Amino acid sequence: MRHRNVIPFRRRTRFGVSRLWLPPVLRRTLWRLTGIAGLVLLVMQVLPDAAVAVVQRAPAGACRVVSVVDGDTVRTWCPGRGLESARLRGFDTPEVFSPQCTSEWVRGTQATVHLRFLLLRAGTVTIVKEGTDRYGRALVKLWVDGTSVATHMIEAGLARPYSGGRRAGWCG
Numbered sequence: 001m002r003h004r005n006v007i008p009f010r011r012r013t014r015f016g017v018s019r020l021w022l023p024p025v026l027r028r029t030l031w032r033l034t035g036i037a038g039l040v041l042l043v044m045q046v047l048p049d050a051a052v053a054v055v056q057r058a059p060a061g062a063c064r065v066v067s068v069v070d071g072d073t074v075r076t077w078c079p080g081r082g083l084e085s086a087r088l089r090g091f092d093t094p095e096v097f098s099p100q101c102t103s104e105w106v107r108g109t110q111a112t113v114h115l116r117f118l119l120l121r122a123g124t125v126t127i128v129k130e131g132t133d134r135y136g137r138a139l140v141k142l143w144v145d146g147t148s149v150a151t152h153m154i155e156a157g158l159a160r161p162y163s164g165g166r167r168a169g170w171c172g
Contacts, residue, residue: 124146
């Protein structure tokens, strides 16, 4: 029996839009692609740092680089001190987290990737702590196979010499 005064109801999704416009097969495919893209981004971020921590050879009792934050900042683990953020001395790279322009972010990302692979290919990594900066980060000198990381980064064109004070911009 039909009632003449019943208002038809159509179910809505959480976003307030009906699913009727997209076929279920296409919807499942899009969800899978979104999941795969998220997994790829996670792997690109986590695996290089895990590899740096595992592959690195350092003398027993010495500090180790655990992860690369950006082109001139790393996280280290030292016996007795634990995990700490460390600013690499002798050079400056473009910013990744607060860039002033797109080209600075691109060059900063290149410097970060270059530093990760430099540490991955290294036979030995030597860390020498030289104090702390105003943000509480350790100031360290880092050598890879006997050569300063600052020298590697500057020669690769991904950094410029820096010994403190006001930094010049990377845009323009």
